[in-house]
Amino acid sequence: MPPDEASAAVVELPPRGEGPQADRPIQRHLEQDWPRDLPAAQEQQLRAWGxxxxxxxxxxxxxxxxxxxxxxxxxxxxxPAFSRVRIQAAIARRAPGGGAHRAVVHLVWAGTDRGGTTLDARVTDLYFQQPKGTDRWTALPLPP
Structure with missing residues (x-):
C-alpha cells in the first residue's frame, strides 16, 4: 500500500479538551485498533452495562x-467523586486470557471531579464474565 493510502487509514485523535466533538474520532480509533471479536449484540449489551x-x-x-x-x-x-460524566467512546472485546466467557469493556470518558476540574480522555477497563450455560454477563469486582 502506498504511504498516502496507509496514512489516510489512520484515525487522528483530537487534542484533549475538544469536548463532545472529539467523541466520534475516539470511537473510530478504538474500533480501528481493536477489531471486533464478540457478536454485535453482545458487544452492545456489554457497552451499555459498562x-x-x-x-x-x-x-x-x-x-x-x-x-x-x-x-x-x-x-x-x-x-460523588465525579459529576457530568460523559462516555466519549466504548468497545467490548474478549478479555485477554479469559476465553469465551470473559470480556473487557474499554471506556474513554469525561467528567468533573470534586475540585471542579473537567477532564476528558479518562480511560477505564471494566471486566465481565458470563457463567457457562447462560447468556447473562456479570460485572467482576473493581480493582482496588
Missing part, C-alpha cells in the same frame, strides 16, 4: 444494580 457501571462507580448513583461489585448494603449517601 457505561452504567462506570457511572455508578464515578457518581455513586445506581450502585444497587451491581451488588456483586459494590455489595448488598442498603444504599447510603455517597459523595
Amino acid at each position: 457505561a452504567r457501571l462506570l457511572r455508578a462507580d464515578a457518581t455513586g448513583a445506581g450502585r444497587e444494580r451491581f451488588p456483586q461489585v459494590f455489595g448488598r448494603r442498603p444504599p447510603r449517601l455517597v459523595a
Whole structure:
C-alpha cells in the first residue's frame, strides 16, 4: 500500500479538551485498533452495562444494580467523586486470557471531579464474565 493510502487509514485523535466533538474520532480509533471479536449484540449489551457501571462507580448513583461489585448494603449517601460524566467512546472485546466467557469493556470518558476540574480522555477497563450455560454477563469486582 502506498504511504498516502496507509496514512489516510489512520484515525487522528483530537487534542484533549475538544469536548463532545472529539467523541466520534475516539470511537473510530478504538474500533480501528481493536477489531471486533464478540457478536454485535453482545458487544452492545456489554457497552451499555459498562457505561452504567462506570457511572455508578464515578457518581455513586445506581450502585444497587451491581451488588456483586459494590455489595448488598442498603444504599447510603455517597459523595460523588465525579459529576457530568460523559462516555466519549466504548468497545467490548474478549478479555485477554479469559476465553469465551470473559470480556473487557474499554471506556474513554469525561467528567468533573470534586475540585471542579473537567477532564476528558479518562480511560477505564471494566471486566465481565458470563457463567457457562447462560447468556447473562456479570460485572467482576473493581480493582482496588
